[in-house]
Amino acid sequence: MSAADARGRRASLAEQASRWVVRRSGQPLPPEAQAEFDAWYQADIRHAEAYDRLARVWRRMGDIDQARLAKRPARGRKATVAALLAIATAWPVWQFSRDAHPGADYASGNALRVVELPDGSRVTLDAESAIALDYAAGKRVVRLLAGRALFEAAPAAQDGPAFTVTTPDASATALGTRYTVERQEHGTRVAVHEHRVQVRCRICTDDRADILDSGDSVQVSADGIVRGASPSEAAPDWSQGLLSFNDVALPAAAAQLSRYTSKRVLVLGDAARNARISGTARLADPKRALELLLAQTSVRITDLPGLLLLR
Template sequence: MVVLIGGLFAWSDGDPYTAVLADYRSTAGQLREITLADGSVARLDAASAIAVHYDDRLRRIELLKGRALFIATPVDTPAAAGRPFVVTTANGQTQALGTQFIVEQLEEQTIVTGVEHHIAVRAAATPSSAAVILAPGQTVRYDAHGLQQTATVPLAHARAWEQGMLLFDDMPLHEVLAQLQRYTSGRIVLQKGELKPRHISAAVPAADVGAGLQTIASELGLRVVRLPLVTVLY
């Protein structure tokens, strides 16, 4: 899909909402690193997008889609000028109490993982006074209903996508396919919807998603057909 903005054509990847609102985007299969005005860094996973909202009181980043590692300039530095660093999604927010963390926006949930120092995670459905404090290697999900149980994850596992590996440990199939979707320009379609909640584990090289899909399909007793704009698992 093509959107006309200010007299210029911009590819929206089928998502005009993101095309209009995003300040920075990555395309399918592309990792992109952005240095923000205060020196903070947003490292975007493939097919991800953020909008930047900085003012005199707050440094707020809105994760519109996908996943990103954020490296926040500490609040007590001159560049930060005492302004908190916060990343928001549709159903909550994460505030940096230290420096590094990962936020991933799924279709209905957000996953937050602490990487360095601590972060405070709040869900929109949770009272503002209630926050989960995550240490490095801790992760939590939230959705429209609130925060879920905190878990632990090896940091090398959580950051494997930065090194070109997509690791899935006991994840629902529909979430696995959503992540793989970021690394291919065509659509991935699962014909057997009843398999969406089934949990699987897999390691897929980001540079060869096609082979990864074939392996996953074989383990589930499915077949794969590849068309010019879509890959179907049936």
């Protein structure tokens, strides 16, 4: 079974379990429906495990009035099922996203990782990032497989190879430098914090290359090399264990912070989805960071096994 098939099967099972939890949370089921549930529950141990896990979560969501749930109109029940399904699928999908990348020499989990390379270069991997090395004769190449990393390149030996970071979109060659490379959904971002970097578009038809100075950044994609906002810091905040938010929508901030915790962070309800936050968060304790960031809002945190619910 492929990974995609496995994820689909887990999601399908979670949906079945979530619907049974909602149906059984109000009045007792009619005999025919109860018999149908019993047959489903007993048909496979995975059915029972999925149902029991979700039922425990459902009971712990203390602000949900289960006695009124069965009386809600169909539209309301559908919204409730959707919310529970999001919780149901959080564990398997989240765990899958944290699996190691095949072929990686170094990978990070939900925390930063600092790596010393054979030539003395230093790499700070952000959470959920991975690199592979190619240090064969005449090479100093690092492939960024996922995420982002801060690179501090050691000087090349006399007549030795330059230090280069590659992604499918771009290559970034150090000219005695500190710089960040980040893989994004539609390309690669390179930001220079010290000295200079030569950035080449690997997928452009004209094989374009630009030289970036300290304070420069670019986005590289099939559309070419596009200059972006210039970084002013000597190193990015995240590499120092910090994230700063300035009037950021809570779902976007939660998505960033969720990378630094073993728990899935879910934002539920209009009030939470519409909230905006400002402040600086310490990545070592994302829950505490969220508590401080949300102190001036009506949004509250529910801490569940494997989940932080913001609502």
